[in-house]
Amino acid sequence: MAVQQHQLIIGGCRRAASSGALFDVLAPADGRLLAQVARGGADDVELAVSAARQGYQQWSALAPGRREAALLRAADIIAAEGEARLLDNLIDESGSVITKARHEIAYTVDLLRTAAGEVRRLYGDTFPNDRPQRVSMVFREPLGVVAIISPYNAPLSLLAKMVAFPLAAGNSVVIKPSEETPLTALAFAEVLLAAGIPAAAVSVITGYGAECGERLVAHADIDCVALTGSTRTGVAVGGESMKHMRRCQLELGGKSAMLVLRDVDPASAAGIAAQGIFTHGGQICMANSRIVVERPLAAPFIAALKAAAEAIFLGDLRDERSGYGPLINQRAVDKVLAHVRQAVAAGAELVTGGDIVAGLTVRPTVLLNPARNSGVWREESFGPVVSVVVVDSLEEAIAVANDSEYGLSAAVLTHNIQWGFRAARGIRAGSVHIGMHAFQSNAIAPIGGFGMSGIGRSGGKYSTEEFTELKWVSVALEDEGK
Ligand code: NAD
Numbered sequence: 001m002a003v004q005q006h007q008l009i010i011g012g013c014r015r016a017a018s019s020g021a022l023f024d025v026l027a028p029a030d031g032r033l034l035a036q037v038a039r040g041g042a043d044d045v046e047l048a049v050s051a052a053r054q055g056y057q058q059w060s061a062l063a064p065g066r067r068e069a070a071l072l073r074a075a076d077i078i079a080a081e082g083e084a085r086l087l088d089n090l091i092d093e094s095g096s097v098i099t100k101a102r103h104e105i106a107y108t109v110d111l112l113r114t115a116a117g118e119v120r121r122l123y124g125d126t127f128p129n130d131r132p133q134r135v136s137m138v139f140r141e142p143l144g145v146v147a148i149i150s151p152y153n154a155p156l157s158l159l160a161k162m163v164a165f166p167l168a169a170g171n172s173v174v175i176k177p178s179e180e181t182p183l184t185a186l187a188f189a190e191v192l193l194a195a196g197i198p199a200a201a202v203s204v205i206t207g208y209g210a211e212c213g214e215r216l217v218a219h220a221d222i223d224c225v226a227l228t229g230s231t232r233t234g235v236a237v238g239g240e241s242m243k244h245m246r247r248c249q250l251e252l253g254g255k256s257a258m259l260v261l262r263d264v265d266p267a268s269a270a271g272i273a274a275q276g277i278f279t280h281g282g283q284i285c286m287a288n289s290r291i292v293v294e295r296p297l298a299a300p301f302i303a304a305l306k307a308a309a310e311a312i313f314l315g316d317l318r319d320e321r322s323g324y325g326p327l328i329n330q331r332a333v334d335k336v337l338a339h340v341r342q343a344v345a346a347g348a349e350l351v352t353g354g355d356i357v358a359g360l361t362v363r364p365t366v367l368l369n370p371a372r373n374s375g376v377w378r379e380e381s382f383g384p385v386v387s388v389v390v391v392d393s394l395e396e397a398i399a400v401a402n403d404s405e406y407g408l409s410a411a412v413l414t415h416n417i418q419w420g421f422r423a424a425r426g427i428r429a430g431s432v433h434i435g436m437h438a439f440q441s442n443a444i445a446p447i448g449g450f451g452m453s454g455i456g457r458s459g460g461k462y463s464t465e466e467f468t469e470l471k472w473v474s475v476a477l478e479d480e481g482k
Contacts, residue, residue: 048216053221067119078191090184105156107443121464136474138473143223145171152181158228162228169467217236256406259394261394269301279324293389362384404451409438410431410433411433413434
């Protein structure tokens with residue numbers, strides 16, 4: 001059977017890359033060729049940005065009610081047809097298990113509806129003036145053309161979040177999805193266009209970061225860049241954005257800590273911890289990949305975490321019982337295994353896992369006491385590997401949690417309200433969750449990080465703030481020339 005080929009979407013038109021080049025999209029589960037997709041480059045970026053400039057004029061001029069209706073229609077299409085339009089792509093190209101893919105679809109509906117609600121909340125302000133015959137107002141205006149650069153790990157819901165809120169605020173978007181997951185992005189853009197968002201307001205250039213991604217970020221006619229991706233990419237994109245003195249919103253990597261305090265049930269804590277690290281095989285920015293447990297609980301907790309890890313069913317991606325699937329590619333597997341190997345060589349205890357189940361699927365892995373300068377402790381492994389360290393007090397636990405350049409999310413398991421709040425206040429992270437794992441999502445919460453985890457926040461009104469600019473307008477009510 002002929003391999004399907006997919007084109008770029010530029011200003012509503014499907015077109016081949018200017019170079020005519022294509023790249024392969026492979027299924028991480030079995031390596032099969034899923035499709036070939038246009039490999040966008042500089043000329044395609046040029047076309048997409050110029051379409052988006054026109055799209056911005058059209059979309060921002062539409063009455064808020066019409067923008068709201070289009071976003072709600074997109075939500076309705078996904079609610080009704082999401083399984084047919086998106087489920088197979090999510091499973092096949094990103095290696096998601098069916099439960100995670102369904103969750104992404106449902107969350108995308110939620111995000112689009114939440115963004116639609118933001119359309120009518122572009123509030124301005126007024127403020128008093130010492131000269132009583134003057135009136136001062138603050139208008140909130142869209143930025144213009146927003147470049148959206150998205151990652152592979154939640155290729156639908158993260159992209160939907162990155163796109164829906166800028167659109168709600170009246171911006172147009174040029175999307176550069178991950179080269180690993182272009183099919184989901186193209187299918188999502190088709191939904192937006194079917195919902196009546198002007199064709200010029202949404203373009204998708206598929207291709208590689210070093211080719212069309214870099215070109216897009218460097219383009220002079222972009223007003224803002226939103227990136228969700230690794231810290232390495234964030235540093236490059238942020239640096240380039242500053243050269244143009246343009247807004248950028250960066251949601252980057254994490255090495256989130258979970259504190260397990262002495263008053264909790266170890267089996268229950270282990271269940272929560274396992275969910276917080278092993279969901280999607282640890283390919284979640286907020287995964288609690290570092291666990292800090294108080295000594296009195298350490299032995300039963302580690303035994304229960306080992307049992308929880310070993311109980312995870314790793315079967316077919318379409319089997320509802322499957323806990324997670326393959327990592328995205330061989331490079332990702334090699335990085336995870338190298339982290340484990342190096343940590344063990346430096347003295348960490350391998351409690352369970354540390355090897356491949358089959359193909360690109362890494363067994364759930366628990367390490368005890370890795371060196372604090374090891375890769376597995378300091379860097380994102382982005383795989384099903386969790387490090388456990390044992391401490392003697394809450395203060396020490398907080399200090400260990402803060403021993404990271406990242407600060408995306410954190411979790412504290414305790415029933416003691418004072419311990420929980422002390423930890424929440426003491427940990428430097430964009431979110432701290434008490435009584436649950438670190439990987440939480442909510443369409444109106446401010447998601448983002450401290451330190452190397454990024455700049456800015458996304459979700460609900462926080463996205464509206466990121467993707468709008470303030471303008472002070474004042475009026476003299478009397479002729480001031482007299
Ligand atoms: P990545 O940084 O490799 O790629 C992200 C996107 O950036 C891709 O579309 C890629 O093509 C593009 N890109 C790469 N280099 C570029 C460049 N120089 N200029 C412009 N674009 C470029 O990240 P990934 O591997 O796809 O995703 C995993 C990473 O994303 C992890 O670090 C994870 O923590 C992070 N992430 C963060 C959040 C969050 O909310 N903070 C959410 C999900 C994922």
